[in-house]
Amino acid sequence: MQAKDVMTTTIVSVSPENSVRHAAEIMLINHVSGLPVIDNSGLLVGIISEGDLIRRTELGSEAITSLSDGVLPAEERAYAFIRRSSWKIGDAMSRNPIAIDEDTSLARISRLMQEHGIKRIPVTRNGELIGIVSRADLLKAIIMAELDEIAAGDEALRRSITVRLGENTGLEGFDLKVTVSDGIVHLWGDVTTEDCRRAACIVAENVRGVRGVVEHFSQQSP
CATH class of the missing domain: 3.30.1340 (Histidine-containing Protein; Chain: A;)
Structure with missing residues (x-):
């Protein structure tokens, strides 16, 4: 089976110009833990997830402090500050997300999720988002997939x-x-x-x- 066989094609997405609060509201309403970020040209430019939001300034200083922050170079600390403090999704999102094409095998998708610790992978065609494969989609595939062939006799x-x-x-x-x-x-x-x-x-x-x-x-x- 391939990505096109299990991917979700009804996609809820946000714009990099939307607010972080808007992304949080959309996640809660749709019961999802992450959203693809699509620019005005319809191209996938990032992913905004719960993981990107749990160290937000709005949650207080204890949520954003890290023992390693003090030893990071100034440029990296500035980038971390922007991600946790900016109101724009374009600043808070994870850029350059891992994406796959529609012919990617489920085995390959599973490996990518495990290797990168991610819960969903966008499916693109010529840079445009056409679907999402989530861990839940893989679980459905396990339940619904037919075996290679039905043995007769x-x-x-x-x-x-x-x-x-x-x-x-x-x-x-x-x-x-x-x-x-x-x-x-x-x-x-x-x-x-x-x-x-x-x-x-x-x-x-x-x-x-x-x-x-x-x-x-x-x-x-x-």
Whole structure:
């Protein structure tokens, strides 16, 4: 699946000329934790999020003080002051946001969110915003996504499970055998750890059409 398959296309955005208070109100009304910032040309120029607002001057000095602030160069301290004190979204927003195109895979989106500690990623086409993929969208994809194929018959189930056992499961070095009878999967082989046995069962359980899993592993650790 790709970004275009899960992205939200009804987008609530703000202008860099809007006020920070306006952004906070829009977030509360729409129950979102961040908003794309779009300029007059329709181009994405930033993101304003809860994280950008929690150190605002309006919240008091304790919210904005940091032990590292005193050792920052003057230019960086001035920039930090502008972000926490200016009334304009254009000053308070996070600039140069990470963005993706509509063909980006969900795996890539997940990695970007984890690597950068972000909750949403704008989807752009020629610089214009066409959607947003949030963590919630990825959770929906997990719930709604169909498996790669619907296995039809015991032999198709066996082939599907056999292939998936070798796909980055930690079981690649084991000589596992799979048989299927009336949708019941039987797993055979020398598997020495509980985690490996459980991984093998999960592979089988996640194939659509499987009615149950029976273990016949010859080596069982205590």
